[in-house]
Amino acid sequence: MFYISHYSSPMGLITLASQHNKLIGAWIEGQKYFGQIVNSTKQEKSNLAIFNQTKKWLDDYFLGKKPSIKQLSLAPQGSAFRHMVWDILAQIPYGEVITYGYIAKQVALQCNKPHMSSQAVGGAVGHNPLSIIIPCHRVIGANGNLTGYAGGIDKKIWLLQHEQVDMQNLFIPKKGTAI
Numbered sequence: 250m251f252y253i254s255h256y257s258s259p260m261g262l263i264t265l266a267s268q269h270n271k272l273i274g275a276w277i278e279g280q281k282y283f284g285q286i287v288n289s290t291k292q293e294k295s296n297l298a299i300f301n302q303t304k305k306w307l308d309d310y311f312l313g314k315k316p317s318i319k320q321l322s323l324a325p326q327g328s329a330f331r332h333m334v335w336d337i338l339a340q341i342p343y344g345e346v347i348t349y350g351y352i353a354k355q356v357a358l359q360c361n362k363p364h365m366s367s368q369a370v371g372g373a374v375g376h377n378p379l380s381i382i383i384p385c386h387r388v389i390g391a392n393g394n395l396t397g398y399a400g401g402i403d404k405k406i407w408l409l410q411h412e413q414v415d416m417q418n419l420f421i422p423k424k425g426t427a428i
Contacts, residue, residue, distance in 0.1 A: 251291040254300040256307055260404055263307065263381075266291070267299045271324035274378045275303065281375070281399040303382070310381065313411070315343040318382055325378045333359060334373035341387040344412040346419075348389055349374065349397070375399050381408065393419040 251273070256263040258277075266274035294300075302321055309316040318339055325335060337352050349367040352374070357365035377385040380400055386408040390396045398405035402422060410416065 252294040252297055252300075253291050254293065254295040254297070254304075256304050258307060259311055260407055265300055265303055266378075267297055268324065270297065270299050271322045272299050272303055272379065272382070273324050273326055275380050275382050276378070277380050277400040277404055279401065280380060306382070311411075321382065323379060323382070325383065327373070327376065327378070330356075330369070331373040331376060334370055335377055335379075335383050338374065338377065338383050338385055338388065341384050343384075344414055346387050346389045346409070346414060348391060350391060352388065371397055387412075387414075389419065395419050395421050 250268070252267045254265045254267075256265060260277060262278040264274070264276050264278070265272065266276075299322060306316045306318075306321055325332070327335070333356055334352060337355050341347055349370050353365040353367045353370045356370060357363065374385045374388050375397060377383050377399070380386075386398055386400070386405045388397070395402060395405060395409075406416075406421065409419075
């Protein structure tokens with residue numbers, strides 16, 4: 250059984266999902282791939298401990314307090330490759346960005362391969378089910394291109410500005426892109 254709850258954020262409604270008292274999803278309203286893993290039986294249950302902890306984490310985040318994801322019991326569902334990418338995402342410090350290419354190099358090193366496709370990494374980043382918490386918004390394209398956020402470029406920009414990322418050398422596309 251999946252449980253869901255909702256959190257009202259400055260960016261709009263965020264839907265939270267849990268299974269076995271672990272957080273498996275956090276999706277911004279209108280996000281691409283919204284709630285794919287909880288399309289089966291689900292029940293609204295806002296009083297679960299994991300939801301209370303996550304809402305406190307989100308409160309702290311939106312107040313600029315830089316909460317640690319280690320405070321939350323997370324269980325995102327995905328392949329071993331996606332988990333490898335999400336683990337790298339989870340290590341990106343608040344207020345900093347890295348490129349898809351950097352992540353691809355890290356994955357290649359972990360897999361003992363000479364190289365890894367940035368596009369494959371982009372697919373894993375784009376299917377991150379724990380938006381904001383696993384900070385996929387901190388990933389940018391080559392040459393500072395702000396691309397590939399399933400929540401939409403406007404929300405990616407909002408999150409990076411909230412974290413006081415220096416946007417001066419980042420390229421903002423005229424039309425939003427999402428993976």
